[in-house]
Amino acid sequence: xxxxxxxxxxxxxxxxxxxxxxxxxSGGDQSQGTGRQQVMPTMPHRDWHEGQQVPSKYRHYNYQxxxxxxxxxxxxGRGQQWLGVNGDYVLVTRSNWKISKIVxxxx
Numbered sequence: 887x888x889x890x891x892x893x894x895x896x897x898x899x900x901x902x903x904x905x906x907x908x909x910x911x912s913g914g915d916q917s918q919g920t921g922r923q924q925v926m927p928t929m930p931h932r933d934w935h936e937g938q939q940v941p942s943k944y945r946h947y948n949y950q951x952x953x954x955x956x957x958x959x960x961x962x963g964r965g966q967q968w969l970g971v972n973g974d975y976v977l978v979t980r981s982n983w984k985i986s987k988i989v990x991x992x993x
Contacts, residue, residue, distance in 0.1 A: 934976065940983045944971055951975070959989060 934940075951968040954961065959975055962968055966986060969976045973991035978984060 934985060934988060936985050936987065938985050940969065940976065940978050940985060942983075944969060944976075945983060960987075 949969045949971055951957070951959075951970045954968045954975075957968075957970075957975060959968055959977075962977060963986075965980050967978055967980050969978055975989040975991065976985055977987040977989075979986055
């Protein structure tokens with residue numbers, strides 16, 4: 887009887903320990919619950935060039951910078967907006983989303 891109780895306690899402990907590991911999984915969506923995804927597929931100062939149109943996924947408000955002064959950037963002109971992508975700064979024209987200037991961030 888006593889050994890059966892010990893086995894039951896051990897089994898309960900094993901189930902309790904393995905449940906969180908199973909719930910986390912090994913390859914699921916890791917951005918779940920973070921609010922926004924931080925991994926970007928490109929580096930603007932290497933892959934983008936002036937005159938190119940910014941892809942639509944970077945036109946979201948998460949990338950638009952309102953605090954350009956604190957990053958020592960020039961004031962955006964009328965109809966322009968600074969975007970922050972992967973630590974780099976991209977000045978775009980809002981009407982057509984074309985890149986006017988790229989300022990690489992620190993690496």
